[in-house]
Amino acid sequence: MQYLSHMAQKTEPPVSTASEEPAWKQRAVERSTKAAKLRAEKRLVRFLDAAQAIITEKGTTDFTVQEVVDRSSQSLRSFYQHFGGKxxxxxxxxxxxxxxxxxxxxxxxxxxxxxxxxxxxxxxxxxxxxxxxxxxxxxxxxxxxxxxxxxxxxxxxxxxxxxxxxxxxxxxxxxxxxxxxxxxxxxxxxxxxxxxxxxxxxxxxxxxxxxxxxxxxxxxxxxxxxxxxxx
Amino acid sequence: MQYLSHMAQKTEPPVSTASEEPAWKQRAVERSTKAAKLRAEKRLVRFLDAAQAIITEKGTTDFTVQEVVDRSSQSLRSFYQHFGGKxxxxxxxxxxxxxxxxxxxxxxxxxxxxxxxxxxxxxxxxxxxxxxxxxxxxxxxxxxxxxxxxxxxxxxxxxxxxxxxxxxxxxxxxxxxxxxxxxxxxxxxxxxxxxxxxxxxxxxxxxxxxxxxxxxxxxxxxxxxxxxxxx
DNA sequence: ACCAGGAAGAGAATAACATTCTCAGCGGAG
DNA sequence: CTCCGCTGAGAATGTTATTCTCTTCCTGGT
Known part of the structure; x- marks a missing residue:
């Protein structure tokens, strides 16, 4: 619902494959991907919520990535999997x-x-x-x-x-x-x-x-x- | 002439001594200090000029202290002697x-x-x-x-x-x-x-x-x- | 002319971060 | 059941600012 939009293209497959691969395969891949995508989104939201909490708490945007990671009980590895960077x-x-x-x-x-x-x-x-x-x-x-x-x-x-x-x-x-x-x-x-x-x-x-x-x-x-x- | 003002107090002796020490000593110290002060100011200006040059060159204020130091052919030691920080x-x-x-x-x-x-x-x-x-x-x-x-x-x-x-x-x-x-x-x-x-x-x-x-x-x-x- | 002490240079050491990398375990799709 | 991508944990790297150590040099006072 919230936290949408602009990092969308990151998870989109390149358009080119649309014409190179048969449609059924497309759909199959998409279906098997959907769940993963949902899981990913959950993690994403956890990062965002954690960051938001920290920001409102200390009233500044000067937090460290580590703080966000700790707060959301996830890992750096995962953070950079989801975000291109801070x-x-x-x-x-x-x-x-x-x-x-x-x-x-x-x-x-x-x-x-x-x-x-x-x-x-x-x-x-x-x-x-x-x-x-x-x-x-x-x-x-x-x-x-x-x-x-x-x-x-x-x-x-x-x-x-x-x-x-x-x-x-x-x-x-x-x-x-x-x-x-x-x-x-x-x-x-x-x-x-x-x-x-x-x-x-x-x-x-x-x-x-x-x-x-x-x-x-x-x-x-x-x-x-x-x-x-x-x- | 330029580059004056707000770091002045740094080199000023604390006012308190004015009442604790005899005036002649004050003046003596001041005299012997004057030259040093001038030298210091020269270095200061070199730092400032170097920084200004770098900024106008690359059009951004994102330079490193090291760059300024190198450019002005001085040392980090000296930089922090003159400035409280970047x-x-x-x-x-x-x-x-x-x-x-x-x-x-x-x-x-x-x-x-x-x-x-x-x-x-x-x-x-x-x-x-x-x-x-x-x-x-x-x-x-x-x-x-x-x-x-x-x-x-x-x-x-x-x-x-x-x-x-x-x-x-x-x-x-x-x-x-x-x-x-x-x-x-x-x-x-x-x-x-x-x-x-x-x-x-x-x-x-x-x-x-x-x-x-x-x-x-x-x-x-x-x-x-x-x-x-x-x- | 000589000496003490304050600056200055050189550069190593520290600290804080972001970002990347390695390795091992887990869980879901086939 | 098995393989593989996603994770966690955390070490490694890279960049900067800032501090520290040691040595050298210069200056002003005697």
Whole structure:
């Protein structure tokens, strides 16, 4: 159900065999493979759950593979059988977290009818979810996205897709209601807003013993919605 | 001249001795220390230059301490004599880069008289400077800031100070000219704008073989200035 | 000119991780 | 029942940062 998608191709046989091997053999192999595949998936989930638990426990994505292995009572051997490396694990969790968050936000937003109100709710919730360690479950650990943005930008983008889509939908509705600035396209507005919110929440989260910062969700919302210039 | 500031206290004797030791001794020690201090600074600079060279060469902040040591023809021993660790080196370079960028941006902005125009120029230049590897010299390597934001948020904030200050000045002028939305304080507007621009430029930099993104400096500017809502 | 002590170089030692490899046992499909 | 792929256990490897040892050198004070 959860933890799906992007490592799928790993277990898929190469398409080429489809035309080289008779269909019956295909099916036979597939049938005998299915069980194994299920077993594999179970193990996979155990790794993912363990990792998730560790992350929420110590509020950081700096865990060691060994920790995950121990926690899930499996072996390194097995870990690398299922994941290309630590980064795949992280990407899986990241993707999952973003997808869930998208659902959660969507749910929260349906309470409002006015497109802009929906966006406001969405933005504020996204802001909360994006800040590090609100002691809450499943912080978005947007913190580790940057490191992967350099090495796996494509995957990160894929992970972002659900949120982008959600925000785009909302922006489209806002546009239809004439609430969107005419010079900006919904998808662009969505992307810009999301990035702004996520990053600001992130960089803002660490405690400020000092004078200033703690930018609030409201401020962030106002900034995205109205900019800083006087109309 | 350059590469100054935040590791200064390292070589400063503890203030306490000032009251415990006679002043003449202080001065004597200081005099005899001065030369050594200069020598030390030379080495320091060699490390920093070497690191900077490596970074601009391979366009990433993922170098090893060994590389820096070799490149500067010095020794590990010496490196750790001068720096508390790799992170101090990075912070030094980061701080320096941000300070220079602030100067550069300030210079570019003085060409305009209208506060908003100045801001626009500033924002667009900041955007360019913040994107990874424009093959240009000294990209802001804003990429590594995130990793340090967690472990050394205070230092990162210090490094950001010059830019924040610059943008705040400009926002203040804009406010005076009635070009700033009344509900937003200059310093906040500055912080929000900076973060937005830097992060968007950053995450946007990596090549998009696909359909969409490449958010432009203009788009980013418009977003910050006017938000997305229809007035 | 001479000496003590603080830097510096060379590079080995340590530590923490990720990733890979070896070997032996297990369990399911035929 | 038997074979083979999947596992567990954990050793081995490789990369880095960081520390440590020992020796050499230079400098400033006498």
């Amino acid at each position: 980064h795949e694990l992280l990407l899986a969790l990241f993707e999952d977290a973003l997808a869930r968050s998208a659902d959660q936000i969507r749910a929260a937003a349906t309470g409002r009818s006015d497109p802009l109100s929906q966006l406001k709710v969405a933005v504020q919730l996204l802001f909360e979810l994006s800040r590090p360690d609100p002691a809450a479950q499943r912080p978005l650990f947007t913190d580790f996205a940057p490191r992967l943005l350099l090495t796996h930008s494509v995957e990160v983008k894929i992970a972002h897709a659900p949120l982008i889509e959600l925000f785009t939908e909302m922006m489209v509705r806002a546009e239809a209601a004439g609430q969107l600035r005419p010079t900006i396209k919904p998808r662009r507005a969505a992307a810009l807003t999301m990035q702004t919110i996520m990053f600001i929440a992130q960089s803002n989260g660490v405690s400020d013993d000092e004078t200033v910062n703690p930018i609030s969700a409201d401020e962030a919302w106002e900034f995205c919605a109205m900019g800083f210039a006087h109309p | 992170h101090e080196l990075l912070l030094a370079l980061f701080e320096d880069a941000l300070a220079r960028s602030a100067d550069q941006i300030r210079a570019a902005a003085t060409g305009r008289s209208d506060p908003l125009s100045q801001l626009k120029v500033a924002v667009q230049l900041l955007f360019e400077l913040s994107r990874p590897d424009p093959a240009a010299q000294r990209p802001l390597f804003t990429d590594f800031a995130p990793r340090l934001l967690l472990t050394h948020s205070v230092e990162v904030k210090i490094a950001h100070a010059p830019l924040i200050e610059l943008f705040t000045e400009m926002m203040v002028r804009a406010e005076a000219a009635g070009q700033l939305r009344p509900t937003i304080k200059p310093r906040r507007a500055a912080a929000l704008t900076m973060q937005t621009i830097m992060f968007i430029a950053q995450s946007n930099g990596v090549s998009d073989d696909e359909t969409v993104n490449p958010i432009s400096a203009d788009e980013a500017w418009e977003f910050c200035a006017m938000g997305f809502a229809h007035p």
